[in-house]
Amino acid sequence: MVIEIRRYHRDQDSPSTFVQYKVDPEKTLLDNLITLKEEVDPTLTFSRGCRSGVCGSCALRVNGEERLACMTRVQEGDRVEPLSVLTVIRDLVVERESSLETLDRGGAFLMDPQEIPLSEEDERLIERQSDCILCESCFSSCPVYETNPHFLGPFTLTRVYRYLVDKREGEKRGHIDRIVENGIWDCTLCGRCGEVCPMGIDPKNDILLLQSWASRYGYSNPQMASFGSYGLEF
Amino acid sequence: MIWDLIVVGSGVAGLSAAIRGRELGRRVVVVAKGYPTQAQTAMAQGGMNAPLSPGDSPERYEEDTLKAGKGIGEREAVHLLAHRSIEAIQWLERLGMPFSRHGNRIAQRRLGGVPVARACYAQDYTGLKLLHTLYDHARKRGVHFLNNHFLLSCIVEGGEARGVTLLDIGEGSVRQLLGSAVVVATGGYAGIYGKFSTNSHGMVGDGIAAVLRAGAKLRDMEFVQFHPTALVQNSLLISEAARGAGGKIINGDGERFVDELTTRDRLARAIYEQLEMGKKVYLDITHLGEDFILSELPQEYRLARLHGGVDPLKEPIPIRPVAHYTMGGIEVDLELRSSIPNLFGVGEVASTGVHGANRLGGNSLMEGVVFGRRAGERASEVEGSGGEREYEETERDRHLIETLLARSGEGESIYREMGEVQELLYRKGGIVREEGELDGALAKVRQCQEELPSKGIGDGSRLYNTDLVAFLEYRNMLDVAEAALTAMKGRRESRGAHYRRDYPEEDRDFQAHSTLWKDNGVLYLDFKRVS
Numbered sequence: 001m002v003i004e005i006r007r008y009h010r011d012q013d014s015p016s017t018f019v020q021y022k023v024d025p026e027k028t029l030l031d032n033l034i035t036l037k038e039e040v041d042p043t044l045t046f047s048r049g050c051r052s053g054v055c056g057s058c059a060l061r062v063n064g065e066e067r068l069a070c071m072t073r074v075q076e077g078d079r080v081e082p083l084s085v086l087t088v089i090r091d092l093v094v095e096r097e098s099s100l101e102t103l104d105r106g107g108a109f110l111m112d113p114q115e116i117p118l119s120e121e122d123e124r125l126i127e128r129q130s131d132c133i134l135c136e137s138c139f140s141s142c143p144v145y146e147t148n149p150h151f152l153g154p155f156t157l158t159r160v161y162r163y164l165v166d167k168r169e170g171e172k173r174g175h176i177d178r179i180v181e182n183g184i185w186d187c188t189l190c191g192r193c194g195e196v197c198p199m200g201i202d203p204k205n206d207i208l209l210l211q212s213w214a215s216r217y218g219y220s221n222p223q224m225a226s227f228g229s230y231g232l233e234f
Numbered sequence: 235m236i237w238d239l240i241v242v243g244s245g246v247a248g249l250s251a252a253i254r255g256r257e258l259g260r261r262v263v264v265v266a267k268g269y270p271t272q273a274q275t276a277m278a279q280g281g282m283n284a285p286l287s288p289g290d291s292p293e294r295y296e297e298d299t300l301k302a303g304k305g306i307g308e309r310e311a312v313h314l315l316a317h318r319s320i321e322a323i324q325w326l327e328r329l330g331m332p333f334s335r336h337g338n339r340i341a342q343r344r345l346g347g348v349p350v351a352r353a354c355y356a357q358d359y360t361g362l363k364l365l366h367t368l369y370d371h372a373r374k375r376g377v378h379f380l381n382n383h384f385l386l387s388c389i390v391e392g393g394e395a396r397g398v399t400l401l402d403i404g405e406g407s408v409r410q411l412l413g414s415a416v417v418v419a420t421g422g423y424a425g426i427y428g429k430f431s432t433n434s435h436g437m438v439g440d441g442i443a444a445v446l447r448a449g450a451k452l453r454d455m456e457f458v459q460f461h462p463t464a465l466v467q468n469s470l471l472i473s474e475a476a477r478g479a480g481g482k483i484i485n486g487d488g489e490r491f492v493d494e495l496t497t498r499d500r501l502a503r504a505i506y507e508q509l510e511m512g513k514k515v516y517l518d519i520t521h522l523g524e525d526f527i528l529s530e531l532p533q534e535y536r537l538a539r540l541h542g543g544v545d546p547l548k549e550p551i552p553i554r555p556v557a558h559y560t561m562g563g564i565e566v567d568l569e570l571r572s573s574i575p576n577l578f579g580v581g582e583v584a585s586t587g588v589h590g591a592n593r594l595g596g597n598s599l600m601e602g603v604v605f606g607r608r609a610g611e612r613a614s615e616v617e618g619s620g621g622e623r624e625y626e627e628t629e630r631d632r633h634l635i636e637t638l639l640a641r642s643g644e645g646e647s648i649y650r651e652m653g654e655v656q657e658l659l660y661r662k663g664g665i666v667r668e669e670g671e672l673d674g675a676l677a678k679v680r681q682c683q684e685e686l687p688s689k690g691i692g693d694g695s696r697l698y699n700t701d702l703v704a705f706l707e708y709r710n711m712l713d714v715a716e717a718a719l720t721a722m723k724g725r726r727e728s729r730g731a732h733y734r735r736d737y738p739e740e741d742r743d744f745q746a747h748s749t750l751w752k753d754n755g756v757l758y759l760d761f762k763r764v765s
Contacts, residue, residue, distance in 0.1 A: 050272075051470065055272045056272060093698050126332050130332045
């Protein structure tokens with residue numbers, strides 16, 4: 001079985017090329033990458049960690065779809081590429097510092113913790129959102145970055161939602177204030193992020209819920225407002 | 235600049251130390267080999283112990299932990315762990331840790347070896363959620379992160395730690411980081427067993443190797459916990475829950491040969507003996523039914539299908555015992571101080587003596603929080619005195635990296651030999667040990683150490699060179715393996731996770747900690763009676 005891997009090194013004459021490799025269909029994509037590195041080409045560069053889908057290191061794209069290499073079986077003719085949107089450092093390794101900075105801008109933490117006991121229902125409200133492994137698949141899939149590089153992005157907004165609705169959070173407005181600019185109103189609600197999440201999280205839905213929270217605090221969708229002032233004339 | 239606190243490692247222990255440092259107003263930098271949330275901590279599933287249930291108490295927790303430690307657990311350290319565990323849970327609550335709930339209380343589950351439900355958990359993702367909660371809070375507190383940096387050496391001057399030297403993986407250059415105190419929290423060394431380990435990639439004891447080279451002492455390196463039921467194909471573990479629910483361990487002839495609910499070390503040995511006889515061993519859960527498997531063991535079901543290529547609903551899962559957790563590490567006292575002043579060790583990388591000869595399930599994450607915070611506090615009290623200049627270690631490591639890069643393509647690749655050494659460690663320094671075999675393994679490891687300069691890397695690029703990192707990890711792996719094998723050989727008895735076929739009984743004369751250190755490149759071993 002043969003697959004293609006996009007190789008990239010900034011110092012080479014043609015920095016980006018697809019190279020074909022023979023792989024074992026019985027192994028995961030990650031195990032194949034490891035074998036290729038150890039036995040075929042030691043320069044092949046990728047990230048890896050737990051091999052069980054909880055550390056987020058090995059996220060990449062297969063035929064344009066975001067995947068964890070450790071949880072993916074290979075298919076004939078697969079095209080393997082690094083995550084999109086993020087800057088490629090080398091081969092399948094991307095730079096993640098700047099995307100992680102959205103966590104600070106968005107305020108993804110408990111701002112004013114209260115000593116309130118959580119019930120089973122309270123915990124369930126944040127259970128799925130707190131499964132996030134920060135693999136950044138959602139970030140890579142998000143079309144908003146084509147037009148707005150300052151967008152807070154799906155994983156940060158899901159995380160903000162997770163702390164906002166945490167019953168122990170005493171400062172709800174503080175969260176809303178930080179996500180109205182380059183945040184919840186900029187999302188196109190296309191839903192790609194939810195489709196590619198390996199943990200089954202749906203950031204689009206969390207963003208919709210954040211929008212309704214924002215309305216409760218007096219914010220309105222600026223795009224709807226401009227539409228309203230003209231649109232209602234018809 | 236000179237930092238107040240350098241924390242190397244971003245798992246539960248490292249982040250807990252870093253956060254405590256920030257709470258005390260110190261300037262803190264955390265160094266991660268990859269990105270912080272890729273730490274081994276994410277793999278911990280079971281839970282973290284705290285005596286919250288009615289009828290449970292810190293005293294009972296203390297006794298259970300000491301009992302598992304088989305006579306060489308350090309009572310003072312265990313006392314501290316047990317008595318600080320409840321406030322640690324309360325602290326995590328204030329950070330927003332999403333523990334699972336039962337009614338309005340934090341839910342707790344029973345783990346092996348403990349008669350009460352003591353482990354707080356967050357579904358099967360306890361470590362993952364703990365790690366991310368700590369990471370979010372560390373960012374909030376203004377901890378500075380230095381990602382994609384590999385620990386090379388500890389800088390020691392006048393007998394005191396001054397900082398560390400690091401390989402900037404992205405740039406392929408060596409830099410030094412100076413600090414008043416250094417906290418090493420790089421995790422355990424079960425990864426020296428390579429594919430015979432449940433651990434995340436690269437858990438070879440980088441911190442242990444670095445401090446050993448710097449002259450610090452190690453302790454109890456012979457104690458490695460093997461998990462009895464991991465997938466044969468890639469050593470991912472199948473949780474104890476599968477056996478707790480009635481899963482059967484059978485050999486290739488379909489025979490049961492062991493009580494499935496016995497302790498981890500006994501079960502691992504029984505399974506290993508079957509494998510040595512050339513039999514295959516399986517975990518059979520087919521009789522538990524589809525509904526139960528899909529609702530109670532969904533992760534196991536998914537992993538067995540994907541990696542093991544078997545359908546656990548219809549056929550038994552091929553398993554073997556593999557290295558899971560290491561009790562030994564950098565020798566530290568109750569204040570997490572190593573034998574080098576201003577150098578601290580905490581978490582799986584360190585040996586406080588809290589686990590003794592075997593670790594109780596649910597104690598590693600709690601150790602990381604309780605002792606991590608304590609290490610951050612003690613390290614914050616250090617007033618540094620070193621100057622801001624380039625140290626000898628930095629120059630030496632720069633020379634090492636430049637030489638390796640310049641010679642790329644010349645030496646023999648390490649990968650095949652590394653795989654052979656890992657398998658040798660599993661066979662000779664693994665679940666069952668004996669003198670002659672340990673001698674053989676030690677001789678092989680020392681030969682590999684001597685021949686390392688003739689080996690080389692195949693990738694000469696400076697840019698994010700993971701081939702270079704693998705070489706450096708292999709060097710660490712050999713140093714750590716030498717120390718562990720030496721301690722295994724020296725302990726002529728069986729105790730807890732350490733089993734000697736030639737000395738199968740516990741021996742009171744060995745109610746002692748092994749201590750290892752290097753002087754002029756020579757490794758020394760001594761035993762110290764438990765206090």
